[in-house]
Amino acid sequence: MYPYLHVFGLHVPTFGLMLWLAAVTAGVVLDRAFKRAKIQADAIGMVAVAVVAGIIGAKLWHVLDTPSEFHEIGWGVLWDSAGFAWFGGLTFGIGALVFQGWRAKIGALRILDLAAPAAAIGYGVGRIGCFLSGDGCYGIPTNLPWGMAFPNGIEPTFVRVHPTPLYELAAGLLIGWWLWTRGRKHRPTGWILGEYLVLTGLARFLVEFIRRNPKVLWGLSNAQLASAGSALVGIAVLFWAARQTASKPDGATQPVERAA
Numbered sequence: 001m002y003p004y005l006h007v008f009g010l011h012v013p014t015f016g017l018m019l020w021l022a023a024v025t026a027g028v029v030l031d032r033a034f035k036r037a038k039i040q041a042d043a044i045g046m047v048a049v050a051v052v053a054g055i056i057g058a059k060l061w062h063v064l065d066t067p068s069e070f071h072e073i074g075w076g077v078l079w080d081s082a083g084f085a086w087f088g089g090l091t092f093g094i095g096a097l098v099f100q101g102w103r104a105k106i107g108a109l110r111i112l113d114l115a116a117p118a119a120a121i122g123y124g125v126g127r128i129g130c131f132l133s134g135d136g137c138y139g140i141p142t143n144l145p146w147g148m149a150f151p152n153g154i155e156p157t158f159v160r161v162h163p164t165p166l167y168e169l170a171a172g173l174l175i176g177w178w179l180w181t182r183g184r185k186h187r188p189t190g191w192i193l194g195e196y197l198v199l200t201g202l203a204r205f206l207v208e209f210i211r212r213n214p215k216v217l218w219g220l221s222n223a224q225l226a227s228a229g230s231a232l233v234g235i236a237v238l239f240w241a242a243r244q245t246a247s248k249p250d251g252a253t254q255p256v257e258r259a260a
Contacts, residue, residue: 002132002152018129023051026115026122029176033114033183041104046111047118050096057092090200090230093119109190116196117180123200124172131165139164139210162210171203188241197234201227 002014031043094112101111130137134153139162141147147160178199179192204227213221220228 014132015129015135018132019051019055019126022122022124022126022129023047025125026051026118029118029121029180030115033117033180036183037114039106039114041106046097046100046104046115047122049100050093050115053096054089054093057095058089060088060092107189109193112196113183113187113189113192116192117176117183119176120172120179120196120200121176122172124169124176127165127168127172131163131169137165138162138212139167139207140212142210161212164207164211167207168203171207172200175199175203188245190237190241190244194234194237194241197237198231199234201229201231201234203227205231 006012027044027047030047034041034043097111097115098108101108104111106114127137129135134150134155134157136153136155138150138157141159142162143160144162146163148163149160150157175196179196182195183192205224208221208224208227211221211223213223216222217225
């Protein structure tokens with residue numbers, strides 16, 4: 001593993017590098033989505049704000065999720081390169097996008113529909129940083145041929161474990177591709193968001209069975225409880241979107257929204 005790249009005497013953390021690449025990738029995908037929807041807005045700027053908010057949320061949720069680590073390290077845990085909680089990042093990132101969508105007159109749900117493929121793909125790319133740095137986001141020990149040890153990681157392990165960041169990379173890219181193709185045709189507002197919440201929640205729920213996170217309730221980890229909640233919210237959004245469409249008069253069409 002390569003927690004740091006040594007370039008001209010500088011120690012560049014691979015996690016931070018891949019986080020930057022994930023943000024750029026998400027910005028490009030969101031920009032393409034805006035152009036496809038004929039919306040004029042600063043996609044790169046919106047993604048940058050959402051990433052910063054997501055990082056803050058991920059760190060805060062991690063502190064709440066692992067209070068023992070906070071007691072040992074103190075406030076320094078907020079600056080540690082390891083320790084990011086998926087649900088906290090998702091919640092704060094969505095909140096930032098909702099605010100920006102409202103401010104740009106795109107619409108809160110509309111912006112989330114447009115950003116869903118970018119979020120899924122960006123998350124997957126970001127997981128490469130977890131894999132390269134060996135920050136502890138490993139799975140449980142395995143004898144499968146693709147099991148890997150991380151002796152040089154930030155949190156080293158010398159036994160072969162599931163490389164769960166690579167599983168999440170594959171899931172993120174697949175979900176992002178699916179949502180992008182679904183967005184080619186008109187869908188009820190909120191529909192793509194609902195699918196995103198269901199699919200990403202399901203993917204995280206399943207991968208947690210082979211992650212080494214502690215179980216807290218009913219044999220499930222905190223991440224599994226959060227991802228189950230995400231999937232349930234996604235199902236509710238899908239039902240809401242379907243009912244909104246059914247309640248519209250026949251022949252009604254949704255106007256194309258443009259940013260001011």
